[in-house]
Amino acid sequence: DTEVTQTPKHLVMGMTNKKSLKCEQHMGHRAMYWYKQKAKKPPELMFVYSYEKLSINESVPSRFSPECPNSSLLNLHLHALQPEDSALYLCASSQDSGGGKNIQYFGAGTRLSVL
Amino acid sequence: GESVGLHLPTLSVQEGDNSIINCAYSNSASDYFIWYKQESGKGPQFIIDIRSNMDKRQGQRVTVLLNKTVKHLSLQIAATQPGDSAVYFCADPPLDGATNKLIFGTGTLLAVQP
Numbered sequence: 001d002t003e004v005t006q007t008p009k010h011l012v013m014g015m016t017n018k019k020s021l022k023c024e025q026h027m028g029h030r031a032m033y034w035y036k037q038k039a040k041k042p043p044e045l046m047f048v049y050s051y052e053k054l055s056i057n058e059s060v061p062s063r064f065s066p067e068c069p070n071s072s073l074l075n076l077h078l079h080a081l082q083p084e085d086s087a088l089y090l091c092a093s094s095q096d097s098g099g100g101k102n103i104q105y106f107g108a109g110t111r112l113s114v115l
Numbered sequence: 116g117e118s119v120g121l122h123l124p125t126l127s128v129q130e131g132d133n134s135i136i137n138c139a140y141s142n143s144a145s146d147y148f149i150w151y152k153q154e155s156g157k158g159p160q161f162i163i164d165i166r167s168n169m170d171k172r173q174g175q176r177v178t179v180l181l182n183k184t185v186k187h188l189s190l191q192i193a194a195t196q197p198g199d200s201a202v203y204f205c206a207d208p209p210l211d212g213a214t215n216k217l218i219f220g221t222g223t224l225l226a227v228q229p
Contacts, residue, residue: 004158031215042204042219043159056216090158094215102208102215103149106158 004107023074023091032074035090134192138205154201
């Protein structure tokens with residue numbers, strides 16, 4: 001089973017709203033990732049969690065706040081977003097966060113629209 | 116800087132034909148590459164990978180070729196089917212062993228015509 005589950009599939013929010021994206025995997029992976037993908041573009045890394053600790057933040061604005069409650073769950077808390085934040089948000093996991101042959105498995109994503 | 120890019124943004128093929136998707140990379144020290152397939156409305160799906168100590172690796176209907184001399188790799192899909200319609204990305208994990216930060220290429224849209 002190489003399944004990464006993301007909820008919700010679609011989300012519409014206003015610029016003053018607070019919402020959260022959720023990601024879950026039961027593969028025993030110890031690294032989890034958030035990516036942002038705009039239409040017709042490749043995914044861009046936002047955050048990396050390794051063993052439940054934030055290891056990489058790609059200079060993401062503070063209106064995006066990641067959280068890793070345990071090794072199977074990853075959240076992305078959203079607050080005061082801008083319309084340009086509308087995108088597909090992808091979660092991925094891998095065995096660990098080391099380089100080399102460490103395949104990342106992706107969820108289907110959450111399609112976010114900010115009005 | 117390090118970059119991974121594709122020559123052709125869109126490739127249209129007839130069902131049953133073979134498809135070839137190309138990818139160029141700039142870091143001559145890169146030693147591992149991954150191909151992902153992303154269908155409409157889905158996340159990227161791992162297809163096949165290759166290490167730099169190999170020139171060729173075969174999977175089910177897919178073959179990846181690596182030419183280190185010109186820093187180029189290609190994904191070949193045999194007997195292309197409508198279900199192969201998707202965007203294909205090559206990705207280049209880092210070498211330093213410290214992080215698994217994927218660098219995706221631009222992507223190629225493969226459109227299979229019935």
